[in-house]
Each structure stands twice: as C-alpha cells, then as structure tokens.
Amino acid sequence: MKTYVGSGDRGRTSLLSGERVEKSHGRIEAIGDVDELNSLLGALIAALPEKEGELRAALQGIQADLFHVGAWLATSSGSPTLEMLHEIGPDHTKALEAAIDRIEAALPPLRSFILPGGHPSAAWAHIARAVCRRAERQVLRLAAPESTERLNSVIAYLNRLSDYLFVIARFCNSLHGIPDEVWQK
Amino acid sequence: MTISSSGNSLTGPFTAELLRRSWLSEKTFELELMRPAAFQFRPGQRIRLLHKGVERDYSLLSRPDSPRLGLCVRHLPAGLFSPILAAAEVGTSFAFTGPHGYFIFHRSSRPPVFVATGTGVAPFLSMTRSGVAGFILLHGVQTAAELYYRPDFGAAASLYVPCLSHASPGSALPPGAYRGRVTDCLRDHLSPGAYDFYLCGRREMIRDVILLVDERFPGSLVYAEIFY
Numbered sequence: 373m374k375t376y377v378g379s380g381d382r383g384r385t386s387l388l389s390g391e392r393v394e395k396s397h398g399r400i401e402a403i404g405d406v407d408e409l410n411s412l413l414g415a416l417i418a419a420l421p422e423k424e425g426e427l428r429a430a431l432q433g434i435q436a437d438l439f440h441v442g443a444w445l446a447t448s449s450g451s452p453t454l455e456m457l458h459e460i461g462p463d464h465t466k467a468l469e470a471a472i473d474r475i476e477a478a479l480p481p482l483r484s485f486i487l488p489g490g491h492p493s494a495a496w497a498h499i500a501r502a503v504c505r506r507a508e509r510q511v512l513r514l515a516a517p518e519s520t521e522r523l524n525s526v527i528a529y530l531n532r533l534s535d536y537l538f539v540i541a542r543f544c545n546s547l548h549g550i551p552d553e554v555w556q557k
Numbered sequence: 558m559t560i561s562s563s564g565n566s567l568t569g570p571f572t573a574e575l576l577r578r579s580w581l582s583e584k585t586f587e588l589e590l591m592r593p594a595a596f597q598f599r600p601g602q603r604i605r606l607l608h609k610g611v612e613r614d615y616s617l618l619s620r621p622d623s624p625r626l627g628l629c630v631r632h633l634p635a636g637l638f639s640p641i642l643a644a645a646e647v648g649t650s651f652a653f654t655g656p657h658g659y660f661i662f663h664r665s666s667r668p669p670v671f672v673a674t675g676t677g678v679a680p681f682l683s684m685t686r687s688g689v690a691g692f693i694l695l696h697g698v699q700t701a702a703e704l705y706y707r708p709d710f711g712a713a714a715s716l717y718v719p720c721l722s723h724a725s726p727g728s729a730l731p732p733g734a735y736r737g738r739v740t741d742c743l744r745d746h747l748s749p750g751a752y753d754f755y756l757c758g759r760r761e762m763i764r765d766v767i768l769l770v771d772e773r774f775p776g777s778l779v780y781a782e783i784f785y
Contacts, residue, residue, distance in 0.1 A: 378764045453661075
C-alpha cells in the first residue's frame with residue numbers, strides 16, 4: 373500500500389469537511405501539533421518499562437482519542453460531517469482528572485517547581501506535555517472566532533491532558549527511584 | 558488504569574454469511590452478505606473484511622435498510638483478499654468491522670459531481686439507492702464492459718458520463734461516453750464554478766482531480782475515498 377497521494381504537493385490540503393485550505397491554515401497547524409503530541413506519546417510508551425502494561429494501555433487509549441481530536445479539528449463548524457465524529461467531551465476530561473488524582477495520591481506532595489527531566493520516559497512525558505500546551509493554544513486560536521461547544525470540549529481535554537502528562541512524568545521518575553529535581557531560584 | 562472513555566466509534570467485529578456471488582465482468586464480481594441486524598451504516602461508508610490476519614476495506618453498494626450488504630470487488634489474482642472472495646463458497650462466514658469512513662453525501666447549494674474509477678462507483682450506488690439524485694457522475698473505466706451499474710444511475714443522475722480510457726481511436730463508443738480519462742473530461746466539459754466533488758477510486762485519479770479543482774474550480778468542496 374502506497375502512503376502518498378500527491379494532491380498536497382502545491383501547498384494545499386483538504387479538510388474532512390471538504391474545504392481546500394492552505395497547509396498554513398490554523399486548523400492544519402492545530403492538527404500538526406496534535407500529531408506531534410501523539411508521536412511523542414509513542415516515544416513515551418516506547419520508553420516505559422515492560423511491566424507498565426496498564427500505563428501503556430492508558431496512553432494508547434489517549435493516542436486513539438487524539439485521532440478523534442484530529443478529526444474534530446479537520447471539520448469546520450456547520451459541516452454535516454460533525455454528526456459522524458466521535459465525541460471528545462466532558463467524560464474524557466473527567467477520566468483524565470480521575471487518573472491524575474489517583475496517580476498523584478501515590479506521589480510525594482509537590483511544593484515547588486521541578487525541572488523537566490530525569491528518566492528518559494519522564495523526559496518524553498515533559499516534552500509531550502509542552503507540545504500538548506502548544507496544541508491547546510493553537511486550538512484556542514481556532515475557537516476564538518468559531519467558539520463552538522465541541523471545540524471548547526477539545527480545549528478542556530487538551531488542558532487536562534497536559535496536567536496528566538505532568539503527573540505521568542513524575543510517576544515515571546518515581547518508578548525508577550529518581551526524585552523530582554526542584555528548581556533552585 | 559483506563560483513561561479513554563472509550564469511545565471507539567467502530568463497531569464489531571460482526572460476522573456475515575456469503576449469500577451470493579455474481580460476476581459482473583471478466584475481472585469484477587459482486588458479493589452479497591447477510592447484514593447482521595445490529596450493523597448500521599450510512600450510504601457511502603465501507604466495511605473492513607477480516608480473514609486469517611488479512612484485512613481489506615470495501616465500500617457498500619446497498620441501501621442501509623437492505624437485509625443484504627453488497628460489495629463490488631475487482632478480482633486481482635495476485636492480490637491478498639480478492640482471490641479469497643472470488644473462491645469462497647456460498648455459506649462461508651466472514652468477519653468484518655465497521656462502518657468506516659466519512660464519505661457520505663452532504664446536501665448543499667453547490668451541484669454535486671461524483672467521480673469514480675472502476676469499482677469506486679460502489680458508494681455512489683449506495684447513495685443513489687438511498688435517494689440521492691441530481692448529480693453528475695463520471696465513471697472512469699478501461700472498457701465499456703466495466704459499466705456494469707450504468708442502468709442503476711439512469712434516472713437519478715442529471716448526467717452520467719462513462720469515460721473509457723482504453724477505447725481505441727475510431728472505435729464506437731456507448732451513447733454519451735467520453736473517450737479518455739475522467740480528469741480530461743472534467744477539464745474539457747465541466748463549466749467553471751463551485752461544486753461538491755465526491756471522488757472514489759484510484760489514488761492517481763484522486764490526486765489529478767484535486768489538483769484540477771484547485772486550478773479550475775475554486776470554492777469547491779472535495780470529499781475523497783481512496784482505494785489502496
């Protein structure tokens with residue numbers, strides 16, 4: 373199966389809702405950020421210890437959800453295609469919050485900023501977190517003129533996902549006995 | 558630890574029994590599978606057949622309320638899946654997932670233009686059988702023998718143009734046919750304007766039509782289903 377089509381060689385691409393747009397279009401920028409985030413989750417998963425099957429499954433579930441996020445971003449408001457998309461809504465965000473609370477309860481309380489880094493898996497989680505924040509900002513730019521409820525749900529999801537990745541970074545370090553490196557002012 | 562609230566929109570796998578196979582031409586056949594009661598789809602969508610670790614997507618020909626699922630299959634003797642389907646006995650059960658894809662019809666103020674190559678005509682047949690009408694359809698095939706569904710589009714299409722890419726110069730053409738590729742037909746005969754293009758078939762056709770749309774039909778929307 374060939375992976376290329378070649379219809380984007382002149383700098384334009386199609387949205388799921390049918391419009392032809394420049395590849396510098398805000399939606400394509402946002403989709404690119406989500407794609408980068410998804411790839412970084414792949415790197416994080418690859419750096420996890422073998423025994424962390426549960427966390428691996430959780431992260432792969434998020435990867436699948438990010439494909440749905442991409443579909444939302446590729447569909448303009450008012451398009452009938454929206455009816456066919458899988459919702460990324462408050463339930464997804466609440467599931468992240470529950471996971472954050474559960475993991476954080478097993479970690480030492482945090483009273484200061486920490487330096488991103490530590491074990492490679494934690495470092496990947498921090499990079500993913502930063503890219504997630506960027507994706508969120510990019511979606512915010514889309515949402516400002518369109519202000520759709522569904523895009524707002526995506527923004528809330530990405531916001532919570534970056535928090536989740538912060539906690540996962542700490543969790544990965546704790547798995548390897550690496551303490552948080554506190555920022556010394 | 559489960560984070561995703563699951564939300565996979567895919568359903569299945571389902572199991573469907575092969576009810577009938579009929580050859581439409583030397584290289585193409587139609588299959589009918591029993592539709593599982595729980596399986597729902599929208600005209601234009603496809604299913605993914607699974608068999609011994611191999612999987613392949615096929616667009617559905619049938620109406621969503623039909624008790625049978627119709628597939629149009631190009632037989633590629635060296636292919637991974639079509640030889641299995643070509644040889645399977647009636648009564649064989651196949652697993653599948655679906656529905657897949659977003660290739661459905663959207664009503665709009667722009668005229669719809671359907672462009673298919675070969676068996677890529679399948680989703681348009683499902684749409685037509687479900688009541689979609691008033692479209693222009695260009696069906697690219699090598700020879701007239703592959704225009705197996707032409708009668709089905711007769712009343713629904715405002716214009717149906719078979720495009721015969723391998724018709725030899727000077728040979729007789731079926732009524733209303735165009736000698737050449739669908740892209741050439743669009744370039745030569747479609748009036749300037751904004752349309753809703755629906756493309757289904759080979760990647761080369763999809764690429765060429767999209768580039769043509771950017772060049773000649775600005776303001777159009779493009780929905781594409783690529784055959785891999």
